[in-house]
Amino acid sequence: MRPFDQLVGEASTADVSGWGFEWLRDRAIEERPGWGFARLLSEKLAGAASALDLDTGGGEVLDEAPVLPSRTAVTEAWPPNARRARERLGPRGVDVVETVDGAPLPFADASFALVTSRHPVAPNWAEIHRVLEPGGRYFAQHVGPASAFELIEYLLGPRPEQRAGRDPEREIADAKAAGLRILDLQTARCRMEFYDIGAIVWILRKCVWWVPDFSVERYRGKLLELDRKLRAGDPFVAHSTRHLIEAERPVERA
DSSP states (O other): OOOHHHHHHHHHHSOOOSSOOGGGTTTEEEOOOTTOHHHHHHHHHHTOSEEEEESOTTSHHHHTOSOOOSEEEEEEOSHHHHHHHHHHHGGGTOEEEEOOTTSOOSSOTTOEEEEEEESOSSOOHHHHHHHEEEEEEEEEEEEOTTTTHHHHHHHHOOOHHHHTTTOHHHHHHHHHHTTOEEEEEEEEEEEEEEOSHHHHHHHHHHSTTTSTTOOTTTTHHHHHHHHHHHHTTOOEEEEEEEEEEEEEOOOOOO
C-alpha cells in the first residue's frame, strides 16, 4: 500500500462532482439493494409521457435509461453537478434546471406524469404532489436512517439524534399528509467496505453532509489511526440503508 500522504493527497485533489463512484473501484465496495433501482427506473421512464428527476447529480443514473420520455426535466442545486448534467443529458433533449435547496420547484401544477429521484436531499412532498398530474407516480430510492454512521461517528462521536433522521415511516407519513397515496415501500441495509485511507478521504469530500467540517488537517489524527488499521489488512466496515418508495397523486373524484 502506498504511503499515507500519497493516498490522501491523491484523494484530496480527485474530482468528486456528479454521482459516479468509479474512482472507488478496487478501493471500496458497497452492496446494492436487491430491487435494482436503475433497472426499475428505466422501466418506469420507458412507459411515461413526461418525467422530472429531482436532485439528479450529474445525471448519471437517469442517463442509464435507454428510453426517456419526450418531455424530461431534471433539477440539481450544486452548480458543478448541474454543469455535468447539462453535458451528459442535454444531447438527449433533457431540460436541466438549476435550483435552490428548499425553494419551490420551478414548474407549473400537474406538469409531470412521473417524478423520480435517487437519493434526494430532502423530499418536499407538497411540491412533489403539486407538480404531479392526477394519477401520476413518484418513484424514488431514498437514503435511510444512520447510513454510514460507523464512519461518521468514528470521526464525530455518537450522534443519537441524527441517527433517527431519514426514517422511512416518518417519510411515508409526511407523503400521506401531502396528499399522496403510498403504493410500495421496501427497505434494505447494505454492507460497505473501505480498503485504503484515500477511499475514505474521497467519500468524505463527496458526501459533504456526512462530516460537514471535514478536512484532512482537522481530522489528521483520526485518519492516521484508520490508516494503521487498514494497513493491518482490516477493511473499515460501515452500512448504508436505503428505502424504495412508490406513491401516487390520486385522481380527484367529481
